[in-house]
Amino acid sequence: MSADTAAAVAAIRLGLQTLRHTALGDTADHEDQAHVLQALYDDRHREGSVLGMVSDMLTDLGLTLGDQGAEDAAEAVDEAAAYVQDSAGLRLERARTVLTGQRNRT
Structure with missing residues:
Protein backbone atom coordinates (compact mmCIF):
# COMPACT_ATOMS: atom_id res chain seq x y z
CA MET A 1 0.00 0.00 0.00
CA SER A 2 1.37 3.41 -0.92
CA ALA A 3 1.98 6.06 1.72
CA ASP A 4 -0.83 8.20 0.25
CA THR A 5 -3.28 5.31 0.39
CA ALA A 6 -2.24 4.45 3.95
CA ALA A 7 -2.73 8.09 4.99
CA ALA A 8 -6.18 8.14 3.37
CA VAL A 9 -7.17 4.93 5.17
CA ALA A 10 -5.93 6.37 8.48
CA ALA A 11 -8.00 9.53 7.96
CA ILE A 12 -11.08 7.46 7.12
CA ARG A 13 -10.50 5.29 10.19
CA LEU A 14 -10.26 8.37 12.41
CA GLY A 15 -13.46 9.81 10.98
CA LEU A 16 -15.32 6.54 11.45
CA GLN A 17 -14.06 6.27 15.03
CA THR A 18 -15.45 9.74 15.69
CA LEU A 19 -18.83 8.80 14.19
CA ARG A 20 -18.80 5.57 16.19
CA HIS A 21 -18.14 7.45 19.42
CA THR A 22 -20.92 9.92 18.63
CA ALA A 23 -23.43 7.13 17.96
CA LEU A 24 -22.36 4.69 20.67
CA GLY A 25 -20.92 6.89 23.42
CA ASP A 26 -22.30 6.84 26.94
CA THR A 27 -24.40 9.95 26.33
CA ALA A 28 -25.55 9.05 22.79
CA ASP A 29 -29.26 9.33 22.18
CA HIS A 30 -31.48 8.79 19.14
CA GLU A 31 -30.80 12.31 17.92
CA ASP A 32 -27.03 11.66 17.94
CA GLN A 33 -27.57 8.33 16.22
CA ALA A 34 -29.82 9.91 13.59
CA HIS A 35 -27.14 12.53 12.88
CA VAL A 36 -24.54 9.80 12.41
CA LEU A 37 -26.86 7.87 10.10
CA GLN A 38 -27.37 11.08 8.11
CA ALA A 39 -23.60 11.58 7.88
CA LEU A 40 -23.26 8.02 6.60
CA TYR A 41 -26.03 8.42 4.04
CA ASP A 42 -28.30 11.34 3.21
CA ASP A 43 -30.66 10.76 0.30
CA ARG A 44 -31.05 14.52 -0.21
CA HIS A 45 -27.30 15.21 -0.26
CA ARG A 46 -25.75 11.95 -1.43
CA GLU A 47 -22.51 13.52 -2.59
CA GLY A 48 -21.82 14.81 0.93
CA SER A 49 -22.48 11.55 2.77
CA VAL A 50 -19.90 8.88 3.50
CA LEU A 51 -21.63 6.17 1.47
CA GLY A 52 -22.39 8.63 -1.31
CA MET A 53 -18.70 9.48 -1.58
CA VAL A 54 -17.75 5.79 -1.53
CA SER A 55 -20.33 5.04 -4.21
CA ASP A 56 -19.12 7.94 -6.39
CA MET A 57 -15.51 6.81 -6.08
CA GLY A 89 -27.79 3.72 1.85
CA LEU A 90 -31.55 3.46 1.58
CA ARG A 91 -31.71 1.15 4.60
CA LEU A 92 -29.78 3.69 6.64
CA GLU A 93 -32.13 6.41 5.40
CA ARG A 94 -35.10 4.31 6.54
CA ALA A 95 -33.53 3.76 9.98
CA ARG A 96 -32.89 7.50 10.35
CA THR A 97 -36.48 8.27 9.40
CA VAL A 98 -37.71 5.86 12.06
CA LEU A 99 -35.45 7.42 14.70
CA THR A 100 -36.45 10.97 13.86
CA GLY A 101 -40.12 9.95 13.78
CA GLN A 102 -39.77 8.50 17.28
CA ARG A 103 -38.14 11.70 18.48
CA ASN A 104 -40.99 13.78 17.07
CA ARG A 105 -43.57 11.62 18.89
CA THR A 106 -41.90 11.91 22.31
Missing part, protein backbone atom coordinates in the same frame (compact mmCIF):
# COMPACT_ATOMS: atom_id res chain seq x y z
CA LEU A 58 -16.45 3.24 -6.99
CA THR A 59 -18.48 4.45 -9.97
CA ASP A 60 -15.52 6.50 -11.22
CA LEU A 61 -13.18 3.55 -10.67
CA GLY A 62 -15.54 1.29 -12.61
CA LEU A 63 -15.57 3.73 -15.52
CA THR A 64 -11.77 3.92 -15.51
CA LEU A 65 -11.45 0.13 -15.38
CA GLY A 66 -13.87 -0.16 -18.31
CA ASP A 67 -11.86 2.39 -20.30
CA GLN A 68 -8.74 0.34 -19.58
CA GLY A 69 -10.32 -2.85 -20.92
CA ALA A 70 -11.05 -4.54 -17.59
CA GLU A 71 -14.78 -4.91 -18.26
CA ASP A 72 -15.37 -7.78 -15.81
CA ALA A 73 -13.76 -5.86 -12.96
CA ALA A 74 -15.58 -2.68 -14.02
CA GLU A 75 -18.93 -4.46 -13.88
CA ALA A 76 -18.24 -5.87 -10.41
CA VAL A 77 -17.12 -2.47 -9.09
CA ASP A 78 -20.15 -0.76 -10.64
CA GLU A 79 -22.47 -3.29 -8.97
CA ALA A 80 -20.71 -2.63 -5.65
CA ALA A 81 -21.27 1.12 -6.11
CA ALA A 82 -24.97 0.55 -6.70
CA TYR A 83 -25.23 -1.72 -3.67
CA VAL A 84 -23.52 0.81 -1.40
CA GLN A 85 -25.85 3.61 -2.37
CA ASP A 86 -29.11 1.89 -3.20
CA SER A 87 -29.22 -1.01 -0.79
CA ALA A 88 -27.12 0.00 2.21
